[in-house]
Amino acid sequence: MLLEFDSNAAFALGARMHDFDWGIVVTNLDGEVVHRSEIRIPDNAPTSAIATLKKGVEATMASVNRDRLMPAIGLGTPGLVDIHSGIIKSAVDVGWFDVPIRQMAEDALGTQTFVANRSKVGALAELWCVAAAAGIRDLIYISIGTGVASGIIHEGQLYIGANSSAGELGHTTVLPDGPLCPCGNHGCLQQIVSGPAIANRARERLRVTGGSLLTTLAGGHPERLTAQDVFRAASQNDPLALEVIEETASFLAIAVANLINLFNPALIVLGGPVGGADHLLTDMLQELVPRRAMAFPLSAVQIRTSSLGSDAGAIGASVLVLQEASKLLFGDA
Ligand SMILES: [Zn+2]
Numbered sequence: 001m002l003l004e005f006d007s008n009a010a011f012a013l014g015a016r017m018h019d020f021d022w023g024i025v026v027t028n029l030d031g032e033v034v035h036r037s038e039i040r041i042p043d044n045a046p047t048s049a050i051a052t053l054k055k056g057v058e059a060t061m062a063s064v065n066r067d068r069l070m071p072a073i074g075l076g077t078p079g080l081v082d083i084h085s086g087i088i089k090s091a092v093d094v095g096w097f098d099v100p101i102r103q104m105a106e107d108a109l110g111t112q113t114f115v116a117n118r119s120k121v122g123a124l125a126e127l128w129c130v131a132a133a134a135g136i137r138d139l140i141y142i143s144i145g146t147g148v149a150s151g152i153i154h155e156g157q158l159y160i161g162a163n164s165s166a167g168e169l170g171h172t173t174v175l176p177d178g179p180l181c182p183c184g185n186h187g188c189l190q191q192i193v194s195g196p197a198i199a200n201r202a203r204e205r206l207r208v209t210g211g212s213l214l215t216t217l218a219g220g221h222p223e224r225l226t227a228q229d230v231f232r233a234a235s236q237n238d239p240l241a242l243e244v245i246e247e248t249a250s251f252l253a254i255a256v257a258n259l260i261n262l263f264n265p266a267l268i269v270l271g272g273p274v275g276g277a278d279h280l281l282t283d284m285l286q287e288l289v290p291r292r293a294m295a296f297p298l299s300a301v302q303i304r305t306s307s308l309g310s311d312a313g314a315i316g317a318s319v320l321v322l323q324e325a326s327k328l329l330f331g332d333a
Helices: 046-062 101-109 118-134 195-209 213-217 227-235 239-263 280-291 309-322 325-330
Strands: 011-017 021-028 033-040 069-077 080-082 087-091 096-099 112-117 139-144 148-154 267-271 302-305
Touching: 011 046, 011 118, 011 309, 021 046, 021 309, 033 046, 033 309, 046 069, 046 101, 069 101, 069 118, 069 309, 069 325, 080 112, 087 101, 101 112, 112 118, 112 309, 118 139, 118 148, 118 267, 118 309, 139 239, 148 239, 195 213, 195 227, 195 239, 213 227, 213 239, 227 239, 227 280, 239 267, 239 280, 267 280, 280 302, 309 325
Parallel strands: 011 069, 069 112, 139 267, 267 302
Antiparallel strands: 011 021, 021 033, 080 087, 087 096, 139 148
16 A cells, blocks of 8 residues: 655644744644744743743634644744753843743643754754755754854754754854954854844944945934845945945855864755845855865855745744654654
8 A cells, every 4th residue: 555644644833932023833744834923022021922922822723723733832932042951041132041931831831842042943944844855964054133043953953062052153253353242252253244243334334434325225324224224235236235245254154164164064054034134145155165164075065045034943943843743643652
């Protein structure tokens, strides 16, 4: 008898928190999104985040086939998250320290919860939705937004390290006497290539030179400039914006070349609100990285822009559940 895998036999729930907003998805067994929604978190208290998540999950449950939903949820949260204890050690953006997010979610939702950093689970989303079909089992996903982080997939598994903090690419030094980082170090990658850092450097130059398309894009108020404006101006060949993006790419190339030499991935994916927004950065990396990475590991790697957009974190969170599908559906036996 010929049997065919039915990817819609069961579904997984995943949610990622970003900028006081939960993005919630339901994916099938292939990681394809069958339902998505967003819900705003009113303030930065962890209890509000969990109460909002509960509301969002209840609304989602009402609009999908609950019988096929696996009895668990995956969460992609900001900050340094201990995967084993389910505790967020620190999430500076939202001012959270030692928050037992997994326990809080399990108490509120009454279901088994898996937790990991939202950027690192982005790597799982790339693995399930894009890379696995091409036979790729070693990849690194780099998320660039207000911060910079990476998720490392080694032989089909998320590499988490000794205490779940592997992949903190944003805090690797690329400029020894560079700008001070909130982590206390100088010249961390994220102080140079994150969205706010790109916008700051553009502002600084605009003040000196003026006359850029950026002045128009910012409506005459440079303080309104965003990294996305800088990319938009660069794609229209604005010299100042191009200079800022080229400088960004040159520092990112150092970090990417180091990753290629250290981990020998088959794929590097740029994602996040800044990294995934434009192909320009990827195009520049394709030119700059070969000048720094060793030729042999370089020959095995492709550098691409993520095609998953803002869904990557939530899909990756649902993959935390999908990875446990056989246990959730059939038990330990
Ligand atoms: Zn740092």
